[in-house]
Amino acid sequence: MKYVLAPLAGFTNAAFRRLCARRGAALSYTEMVSAAGLAHGSSPTRHLMETLPGEGPVVCQLFGSRPDELAFAAREATMLRSISEDAPDAPRFCAIDLNAGCPMPKIVKECAGAALVRDPQLVYDCLKAMKAETSLPLTLKTRPGPRPDKIVLFELLDAAESAGCAGMTLHARFTSQMHSGETHLDLLAELVQRSRIPITGNGGVYNRVTAEHMAATGVEAIMIGRAAMANPWIFADLADPTRPEDAADADDRRRRLQNEVFREHLESALELQARLARLYPEDHVPSVDDFVAYTLHTHLFRYFNRRANAAGFRKRLGEIRTLAEVRALMAEEMTS
Numbered sequence: 555m556k557y558v559l560a561p562l563a564g565f566t567n568a569a570f571r572r573l574c575a576r577r578g579a580a581l582s583y584t585e586m587v588s589a590a591g592l593a594h595g596s597s598p599t600r601h602l603m604e605t606l607p608g609e610g611p612v613v614c615q616l617f618g619s620r621p622d623e624l625a626f627a628a629r630e631a632t633m634l635r636s637i638s639e640d641a642p643d644a645p646r647f648c649a650i651d652l653n654a655g656c657p658m659p660k661i662v663k664e665c666a667g668a669a670l671v672r673d674p675q676l677v678y679d680c681l682k683a684m685k686a687e688t689s690l691p692l693t694l695k696t697r698p699g700p701r702p703d704k705i706v707l708f709e710l711l712d713a714a715e716s717a718g719c720a721g722m723t724l725h726a727r728f729t730s731q732m733h734s735g736e737t738h739l740d741l742l743a744e745l746v747q748r749s750r751i752p753i754t755g756n757g758g759v760y761n762r763v764t765a766e767h768m769a770a771t772g773v774e775a776i777m778i779g780r781a782a783m784a785n786p787w788i789f790a791d792l793a794d795p796t797r798p799e800d801a802a803d804a805d806d807r808r809r810r811l812q813n814e815v816f817r818e819h820l821e822s823a824l825e826l827q828a829r830l831a832r833l834y835p836e837d838h839v840p841s842v843d844d845f846v847a848y849t850l851h852t853h854l855f856r857y858f859n860r861r862a863n864a865a866g867f868r869k870r871l872g873e874i875r876t877l878a879e880v881r882a883l884m885a886e887e888m889t890s
């Protein structure tokens with residue numbers, strides 16, 4: 555089974571993606587990138603499309619609701635070249651994905667994300683326009699429908715297949731459920747049965763048992779979101795049944811893994827900040843201190859959960875403003 559890192563706005567930048575790739579994620583996604591932002595020349599939008607060497611295959615996820623803007627954005631993403639020295643002429647991304655599932659109000663207000671689920675014809679129009687502008691495989695990430703009494707999944711499958719998509723991901727929860735609650739694995743299994751393109755399953759996988767339930771639907775790959783935010787080593791745990799699972803009683807192991815990701819994440823975040831500052835000198839890329847404090851806060855809180863001193867650690871982390879302070883905290887944690 556292939557395990558894939560989900561797109562997570564605010565989390566899956568290049569630094570975090572590489573961390574997961576090194577721990578067994580077979581594929582990862584950019585945070586969702588605004589097609590309107592690209593079409594209107596917003597340079598900061600492009601920061602989300604930067605990669606780091608050693609990330610493995612990355613899908614560029616776009617959101618929008620206007621076929622012309624999505625077509626433009628698909629062309630732009632397709633033209634970007636890899637930054638790997640081994641293959642400088644290769645495309646940067648291995649596929650382009652359309653987000654038809656994000657329920658956040660600021661996205662839905664623009665008739666994008668989950669708003670698209672209400673209109674399979676518009677999904678088709680968007681995909682068709684994107685397909686015309688990219689030579690990369692095109693995929694769709696969506697939900698079964700707006701709410702349990704309105705299932706549009708099979709119309710969406712039809713839209714994806716007719717527009718020439720190479721695959722589809724189903725977050726098996728209705729829009730009304732946002733990101734929690736029951737995942738509808740029965741619908742996922744039916745989708746796999748009916749589909750002529752590979753299906754990736756998503757929603758609620760956080761350990762071996764939940765992964766086995768999803769695998770039983772017949773999906774080609776399993777996408778993991780929130781569980782990876784706290785445990786980027788979940789990919790390696792799932793791929794290798796002989797590895798001890800990330801149980802609460804495995805304190806020493808958890809501590810070692812937390813320390814490893816803490817150190818590696820900090821170094822990758824610094825590398826990404828340096829790259830953005832070099833490539834986008836006009837954009838007021840956050841300083842090293844701001845970048846580290848901002849990006850690491852969101853992650854480090856999660857890495858250190860379930861640690862004996864987690865509450866005290868979180869409090870101190872919340873007060874950190876500089877790289878030197880992060881390094882000092884890290885040194886203390888490593889030796890405590």
Ligand SMILES: Cc1cc2nc3c(=O)[nH]c(=O)nc-3n(C[C@H](O)[C@H](O)[C@H](O)COP(=O)(O)O)c2cc1C
Binds near residue numbers: 586777
């Ligand atoms: C903080 C956060 C940000 C997310 N950002 C995106 C996004 O940019 N694009 C997208 O398609 N889904 C996004 N999602 C949804 C996830 O990709 C995934 O579908 C969802 O979390 C369900 O998977 P899980 O149960 O494994 O977390 C986001 C979810 C969360 C919690």
